[in-house]
Amino acid sequence: MSPIQIGQLLHSSIQSFTFGCAIPKPEMPHFGAFVKVPIQNGTAHAIGTIYNIVLEDDDLVRQIVGNQDTPIEIIQDQRQRQMPIEVSVLTLGYMQGTKVRTGLPPQPPLTLSHIALCEHTEIAALTSDFNFLRLIFQASDAPTDELTVRVLEQAAQAHPNRAQYLRTAGQYLAQLMGNDFQRLDTILRRLESLL
Amino acid sequence: MSDLDDFLPRDEDNRPIGLENDTASEEARVRLGVVVGGSLSKGITVKLDSSSAVGQTIEDMAVGRYVVAQGLTKRKFFSIVTDIILDNTNPAIEQTPPDPSSPFLADIYRATVAYGRANISPMLMLEEDAKEPRPNKTIPAHFSPVFKATEEDVNQVFGEEDDDHFYIGSPLDMDGVKVNLDLDRFVERSSGVFGKSGTGKSFITRTLLAAVIAKQKASCLIFDMHSDYGWEITNERGKTWKGLTQILASNRPSLYTLDAETSRARNNTISGEFQIQYSDIEPADVEMLSSMLNLSDVQTGALYYLRRKLGKDWVAKLLDEKGSDEIDTIIDEGMLVKGTLSAIQRKFELFRRMDFLVEKSSNNVVTEIFDKLTNGTSVVLEFGKHGDNLPAYMLVANYLTRRVHQRYVEAKNKATTQKGAQPKPLMIVIEEAHKFLDPEIAKHTIFGTIARELRKYNVTLLVVDQRPSGIDDEVMSQIGTRVTALLDNEADIRAVFSGVSGASSLREVLARLDTQQQALILGHAVPMPVVIKTRDYDETLYRAVGYLNEDDQQTAYESAKSDFDEGYL
Numbered sequence: 225m226s227p228i229q230i231g232q233l234l235h236s237s238i239q240s241f242t243f244g245c246a247i248p249k250p251e252m253p254h255f256g257a258f259v260k261v262p263i264q265n266g267t268a269h270a271i272g273t274i275y276n277i278v279l280e281d282d283d284l285v286r287q288i289v290g291n292q293d294t295p296i297e298i299i300q301d302q303r304q305r306q307m308p309i310e311v312s313v314l315t316l317g318y319m320q321g322t323k324v325r326t327g328l329p330p331q332p333p334l335t336l337s338h339i340a341l342c343e344h345t346e347i348a349a350l351t352s353d354f355n356f357l358r359l360i361f362q363a364s365d366a367p368t369d370e371l372t373v374r375v376l377e378q379a380a381q382a383h384p385n386r387a388q389y390l391r392t393a394g395q396y397l398a399q400l401m402g403n404d405f406q407r408l409d410t411i412l413r414r415l416e417s418l419l
Numbered sequence: 420m421s422d423l424d425d426f427l428p429r430d431e432d433n434r435p436i437g438l439e440n441d442t443a444s445e446e447a448r449v450r451l452g453v454v455v456g457g458s459l460s461k462g463i464t465v466k467l468d469s470s471s472a473v474g475q476t477i478e479d480m481a482v483g484r485y486v487v488a489q490g491l492t493k494r495k496f497f498s499i500v501t502d503i504i505l506d507n508t509n510p511a512i513e514q515t516p517p518d519p520s521s522p523f524l525a526d527i528y529r530a531t532v533a534y535g536r537a538n539i540s541p542m543l544m545l546e547e548d549a550k551e552p553r554p555n556k557t558i559p560a561h562f563s564p565v566f567k568a569t570e571e572d573v574n575q576v577f578g579e580e581d582d583d584h585f586y587i588g589s590p591l592d593m594d595g596v597k598v599n600l601d602l603d604r605f606v607e608r609s610s611g612v613f614g615k616s617g618t619g620k621s622f623i624t625r626t627l628l629a630a631v632i633a634k635q636k637a638s639c640l641i642f643d644m645h646s647d648y649g650w651e652i653t654n655e656r657g658k659t660w661k662g663l664t665q666i667l668a669s670n671r672p673s674l675y676t677l678d679a680e681t682s683r684a685r686n687n688t689i690s691g692e693f694q695i696q697y698s699d700i701e702p703a704d705v706e707m708l709s710s711m712l713n714l715s716d717v718q719t720g721a722l723y724y725l726r727r728k729l730g731k732d733w734v735a736k737l738l739d740e741k742g743s744d745e746i747d748t749i750i751d752e753g754m755l756v757k758g759t760l761s762a763i764q765r766k767f768e769l770f771r772r773m774d775f776l777v778e779k780s781s782n783n784v785v786t787e788i789f790d791k792l793t794n795g796t797s798v799v800l801e802f803g804k805h806g807d808n809l810p811a812y813m814l815v816a817n818y819l820t821r822r823v824h825q826r827y828v829e830a831k832n833k834a835t836t837q838k839g840a841q842p843k844p845l846m847i848v849i850e851e852a853h854k855f856l857d858p859e860i861a862k863h864t865i866f867g868t869i870a871r872e873l874r875k876y877n878v879t880l881l882v883v884d885q886r887p888s889g890i891d892d893e894v895m896s897q898i899g900t901r902v903t904a905l906l907d908n909e910a911d912i913r914a915v916f917s918g919v920s921g922a923s924s925l926r927e928v929l930a931r932l933d934t935q936q937q938a939l940i941l942g943h944a945v946p947m948p949v950v951i952k953t954r955d956y957d958e959t960l961y962r963a964v965g966y967l968n969e970d971d972q973q974t975a976y977e978s979a980k981s982d983f984d985e986g987y988l
Contacts, residue, residue, distance in 0.1 A: 394527040403509060
C-alpha cells in the first residue's frame with residue numbers, strides 16, 4: 225500500500241518544515257500526526273510531527289466576514305478555492321531504508337517534495353525510545369506540552385502495550401521535567417486520561 | 420556454528436563455557452541501588468532502585484541489614500544499613516502528592532521524582548584477590564551498585580564455624596546463614612551483654628557461656644543472681660530450657676549455691692554450699708556496699724580501724740548484741756564516736772539476714788573454687804533466695820572475686836618469674852554490673868581493676884547489665900566485645916558506643932532492634948558490627964556444645980559396647 229500523500233513542501237530547515245495542502249478532511253492532517261518527507265534525493269526521509277496548522281485570510285474573506293448573514297453557497301464556494309493551508313512540522317528523526325534514527329536529519333527536504341503520513345511501523349520505530357521528546361521540549365515556537373500529549377497518544381497506538389508505553393513515557397518525562405512539577409503533573413494527568 | 424565458537428565454546432544450553440559462575444553469582448545477588456554520595460566518616464548514600472513491586476525495595480530495607488557495595492575496582496565494601504530515607508527531586512510533590520486512587524501517577528512518581536535513599540556505613544573491604552577483609556580506608560566510587568549480602572559474603576567476613584568460631588546467630592532476614600563469634604578474641608578482653616529488661620540478655624549470655632566453656636576457651640566464674648545459668652529455667656507458660664550444668668557434658672561446670680534448700684527443691688545437682696565465715700570478711704569486702712548500706716566516708720574509714728582493733732572476728736564482735744570490752748575500750752579511748760560505731764552496728768544488722776554468713780564453716784570453698792577454675796572447670800554460684808538481695812549478691816561477688824583474682828595474680832606472677840604454666844584464662848560473669856562499676860566506686864573495686872588491667876593476669880569480665888550508662892566510662896571503654904539487645908534510653912545507647920569509632924551511625928540500628936532475639940554485636944570478637952537474630956537456645960544448641968540426650972547416650976553406649984566386644988577397646 226502506497227503512503228497517503230497529504231501535501232507538498234513550501235519551505236524547510238533542518239529543524240522544521242512547512243507544507244501546504246488543500247482544505248483539510250476531518251481525519252487529516254491533524255495536530256500531532258507523524259509525517260514524512262523525502263530528503264537527499266529520496267534516499268532517506270525526514271520524519272516529524274505536525275505542530276501547527278495555519279489558514280491564512282485574504283481580502284475576499286475579509287469582505288465576506290463583514291457581511292453578517294453569509295449565504296451557505298458563498299461559504300461552500302470559499303472552501304473550494306485553491307487557498308493552501310500551511311502545516312508546520314517539527315522534525316524528530318529520519319529514516320534511511322528501514323533504519324529509523326531520532327534526531328535532526330543531515331539535510332532539509334526540498335520544496336515541493338510530497339508529504340506523506342507515516343506507517344504504524346515507522347512511528348513505532350521512531351518512538352521506541354523517548355529521546356524524541358527532548359526535541360519537542362527544545363522547540364521554541366511549538367505548544368510543547370499539548371504536542372507532547374498528542375504525540376504520545378499517537379505513538380502509544382503504534383505499540384502493542386498501550387498502557388505500559390504511556391507509563392514508561394511518563395517516567396521519562398518525570399526525569400526530564402522533574403524541576404517543573406506543575407507542568408509535569410498536568411501532562412501526566414492528560415496521559416492518564418488516555419488510558 | 421561460527422568460527423567464534425572455536426574460541427568461545429558453548430555448553431548444551433548454548434551458554435558460554437567458563438562464565439557459569441559469574442552469571443550464577445550475579446543472578447544470586449539482589450541489587451538494591453547505587454552509590455550516589457557520602458563520605459568515609461559519615462557513611463555512604465545509596466539511591467534505592469525502584470522495584471517492579473510497589474515500594475518493595477524501600478519497605479524491605481531495615482536498619483542493621485547487611486549489604487555489600489561492589490566497588491568499580493572490584494573491591495567489595497561490607498556495610499551495614501544505618502538509615503532509610505524517603506526523598507524526592509522536587510519538594511513540590513510533598514505539597515501535592517498524587518491521588519492514591521490514581522495508580523498511574525503514583526507509579527510514575529514513585530519511580531522517578533519520589534525515591535528511596537539508604538545510608539550505609541562501610542565497615543570492611545575486600546580487595547579483589549584477597550581472602551581476608553580489611554578495615555575500611557576508602558569508599559566505593561559513584562554509581563557503584565549495592566547488593567543484599569549473600570551467604571558467601573557473610574562467610575567471607577565471619578569465617579566458618581570451627582573450634583575457635585561459634586555460631587551465635589544469623590544476619591537479619593538471612594536465616595540459616597551463620598555469624599560466627601571468634602571465641603579466643605571474646606575471652607581475650609572483658610566483654611559485655613547489654614539490653615533492657617526482657618530482651619533476652621540471659622539467653623544470649625547463656626549461649627555465649629556455653630560456647631566458651633564447651634570449647635574450653637576459659638574457665639567461667641558465674642555469679643548467677645537469678646538462677647538463670649546453672650540449672651534449667653521455666654517460663655510462665657511452663658516451657659523449660661536447660662542450664663549450663665545440664666547441657667555441657669564433657670566440661671560440666673560445678674554448681675555452688677548460697678541457698679542449698681532451694682537448690683535441692685529444684686533437684687539441682689550441686690557441688691557444694693557456699694558459706695562465708697564472719698572472720699574471713701575484710702573491710703574492703705564491705706566497702707563496695709557503702710552506698711547500699713548508706714555508710715558515710717567516716718563510717719567506711721572506721722571499718723578499717725575496727726578491723727585492726729578487733730581482729731579478724733571484727734564483724735562477729737560488732738554483731739554481738741552483748742557487746743564486748745574491746746568495743747567499750749574503743750569508745751573510751753575516743754578513737755571512734757559512739758554514734759559512728761552504733762550506726763555501723765545498725766547497718767551491719769543486714770548481715771544477719773544473710774544466712775550464708777556463718778560463725779564457722781567446715782570447708783574452704785574459696786580454695787576449692789580457685790582450684791576448679793585453674794583446672795579448667797567453670798563454676799556457677801547460684802544465689803537462690805538471696806537473688807533479690809542486691810547487697811548479698813554484691814558482697815559475695817566482691818568477696819569471691821577479690822580472693823580468686825589475688826590468687827590469679829600470684830599464679831601469673833609465679834608463672835612469669837619461674838617460667839611455669841600460665842593459669843587458665845578466667846572470665847568472671849556479673850549481673851547488674853552498673854552496681855559494681857559505678858563511676859564513684861569503679862576505680863576502687865576489684866571489678867574496675869579487672870576491667871582496666873585487660874588480660875594482664877588472665878582474668879576478664881563478662882558484664883551483664885540493663886543500664887550501661889551507670890557503668891564508669893573508663894571501664895566501658897575497656898569492654899572489648901559488646902553484645903547489645905534493644906536499648907531505648909539515650910544515655911544507655913551512648914554508653915554502649917563509648918570508645919567505638921564511627922558509632923554515631925549505629926545508634927539508629929540499636930534503637931530499632933526487636934524486643935526479642937535480636938542483638939547488635941560489635942568490637943573485638945567480630946570483624947565488623949553486625950545485627951543478628953540470635954540462634955535459638957534449643958536442642959540444636961545443646962548438641963553443638965556436647966549435650967547427649969537419652970537416645971544419644973544409648974547410641975554412644977552401644978557403640979562403645981560394640982567396640983569393646985570386638986576387642987577394639
